[in-house]
Amino acid sequence: MIHPEGIQSCQLVMGFTELAEGSIWNTMPAHTHERRSEVYLYFDLAPDAVVFHLLGQPAETRHIVVRSGQAALSPSWSIHSGAGTRNYTFVWAMGGENQAFSDMDGVKMEELL
């Protein structure tokens, strides 16, 4: 959507990802990106469903229980991932120093705590 190969912008990168029915995970394996912060806005989530949004440094993760229409903020040092009790869709928006999607640092599964 709003990214270097789509709708042109200066700094903002923005779009959404829809999970198919039966899918619950987003952004796993996790990553961080030192030069951009990110926001996830979860929506189209059933009223009785939640997403356990993960954040924090890879070795110090915490979670936030998120419901439909709520947004989770991720500083550059934080992972941003989630598992829902049902499928959902989420808007992602990034801003910072560059728009290069590949400029990220993957977190190995064995690093997560």
Add this chain to the structure above:
Amino acid sequence: METRYAPDPVRFERMNTAEIRQHFLIDDLFAPGQVKLVYWHTDRMIIGSITPTTAPLTLEAGQELRANYFAERREIGVINLGGEGQIKVDGVTYSLAKRTPCISGGAAGRSSLAAWPLPTRPDFTWSACPPTRLIRSNWRKRRPSKQPPWAARPRPTNANSTR
């Protein structure tokens, strides 16, 4: 406009559930008939929602920006998460179906973003960042023509989405 300062990693490790939610969760978006703004000082991003019901809503600069209008020094990305609605930028009206994006601001001129309700109840979510160079606008004006490519239905992702 609500202002949030992001805690550092050291302080974050010692926060309890309520504190983490207070700093990292926005849980009061999409109030009917309201514009909700959160100024997150991390990368100076403003996140918000516009939910018009019976009357149009206008995005105002507010005291926090010290600007003549909201998009004077910022670009705004908008995605409609509800029913079809309309957005007016620089006097031009654009229709946005559900999950349709648009972007405005920066060198687009004295753009004032206003959102109109239609019977289908739109819910606009948006993020605004300060631009560092001239941006190019790339959206269609409101006319009864075919939808632009980026308004197509999104493709479902795989079971384990990496985004």
